[in-house]
Amino acid sequence: MIPNSWHTYDQYGYALVAIVGTFAAVAIIQWAIQHSRWAEWARTLHGVAPPFINIIGVLFGLTLAFLANDTWSAHDRAMQAVYKEADALQSIHTLSNKLPYTLQTQTRDALLSYARAIAEEWPQLARRHQSREVRQRADTLMSLLSSDEMAKAAGSNVQSLMLHKASELRDERNQRVGLSQTHVNPLKWLGMAFLGLLTLMSVAVVHVDNPRAAFVAIMLFALAAAPTAAIVLIQGNPFQEPTAVTAAPIERVILDITPH
Known part of the structure; x- marks a missing residue:
């Protein structure tokens, strides 16, 4: 059970590692330049130009920015997919309104079954699972929309559009x-x-002759970098908290389709 939980919510563990690891590195570097047996040798490194930090710092910043972009891009794509699904459901329902009553009812029922199965699948998405029932409901809907009866009642153009939306x-x-x-x-x-x-070490080397200034500098960098990395990590899955994509657009369509 524990391995499965770790596999499901691994980003939270990595976020904790990022925070703890960063401040552990700060403590080790500060100890190394102040109290370790290498402290005297470390002070001989004084003279590294401060602009040197920019080279490694920019590489670090760009890498973190790219990772953050991947994360938020996934969230946006998931949100867009939900709204497109809701639009497709609504479109099929609208197109089916001109069908004969019996076929219209069958289409509405198939749509409702599929939409409800999707909404019920949401908690499984957060656990990185999927529902077999959704696939079965999708096959049922597709079979109905592609049937000869639908072609005769709706016409080839409308049927083609409904199949496209499906x-x-x-x-x-x-x-x-x-x-x-x-x-x-x-x-x-x-x-x-x-x-x-490397960025932490380069900051420490630049201020190696002043341990207090070195501590302040590397701590400020750690306070900026560690929480930022943790925020990006915990948003790694768009269907998990704290910024989970919801099924609200699909649930609104279900309310619209459901007969009152």
């Missing part, structure tokens, strides 16, 4: 499921952590 439903749902499987890439974050450590 295909959109599948595509956007597959995108959601794919995004819900997003995990932290350890290699990317290991590279960023390495650059962060």
Whole structure:
């Protein structure tokens, strides 16, 4: 059970590692330049030009920015997929209003079954799972929309448009499921952590002759870098808190479609 939980919510663990690791590095570096047996040797490194920090700092900042962009881009794509699904559901419902009563009722019921299955799948997405029922409901809806009876009642143009919207439903749902499987890439974050450590060390070397100034400088960098990295990490999965994408657009469509 524990391994599964870790695999599901690994980004929270990595966020904790980022914070603890950063401040542990600060403590070790400060000890090394003040109290360790290498402190005297470290002071001989005085003379490194302060602009040198910019080189490594820029690399660190760019790496973190790229990782943050990937995270927020995934969140935006998940949100967009939900709204496209809601629009496709509403479009099929609107197109079915001109059908004969029996076929219209069958289409509405199939849409409602599919939409409700999607909404009920949401908690599973947060656990990186998916529902088989959604796929079954999608097959039922697609079979109904592609039937000869639908072609005769709706006409080829309307049927083609309804099938197109049903295909959109599948595509956007597959995108959601794919995004819900997003995990932290350890290699990317290991590279960023390495650059962060180098930045801390370069700041310490620049101020090595003044331990108090060195401590203030590396602590300020740590206070900026560690929480930022943690915020990016905990938002790694768009269907998990604290900024989870919700099923609200689809739930509103369900209320519109449900007969009163």
